Amino acid sequence: MKKLRKTQANKLDEFIEDHLLPHKEFRRQVNEAIDIICTFLKETCFQEAVHPFRVSKVVKGGSSGKGTTLKDLSDADLVVFLTNLTSFQENFEHRVRFIKEIRRRLEAYQRQKTFEVEFEVLKQRKRKRRALSFVLRSPWFCQGVKFDVLPAFDALAKYSQFLSFFFFIFEQKSPSVQ
Secondary structure (H helix, E strand, O other), X not given: OHHHHOOOHHHHHHHHHHHHOOOHHHHHHHXXXXXXXHHHHHHOOOOOOOOOOOEEEEEEEHHHHHOOOOOOOOEEEEEEEEOOOOOHHHHHHHHXXXXXXXXXXXXXXXXXXXXXXXXXXXXXXXXHOOOEEEEEEOOOOOOEEEEEEEEEEOOOHHHHHHHHHHHHHHHHHOOOOO
């Protein structure tokens, strides 16, 4: 990092772009793949499943999900909130089943859809079966991003409609500030 010490303040953005951030095209490919995977999870993944659980929303986290990716230190977490779960315990009991189904459907989706990046599912350790882990790699760049897809119970879902109504009423009764 000697180069950083000698970098003038007006050249910091250039230094970050050249030395810390992944290639722009790789970032674009990863962001596009994240969006495609999120859309797939939300709109397609469990649509034909026999169980009643469906994806209500997908929340992006990790450096790639938040847009703070660094060279060789990228990760993304996709938290998949499921409908019709009644408790954390129920999520825990079905988690392995959800992960297996997401994996199976994601692999089938990859076979039918051409991605600009390739993904490889990582081996699961028996103790760490709380997420589906895979790596997205670009065939053109020597970079990859590690992903974890985590099924989750949305504990606040039953309150969100009430809160929306509460804030709507509050806004209607509040005098406008000018």
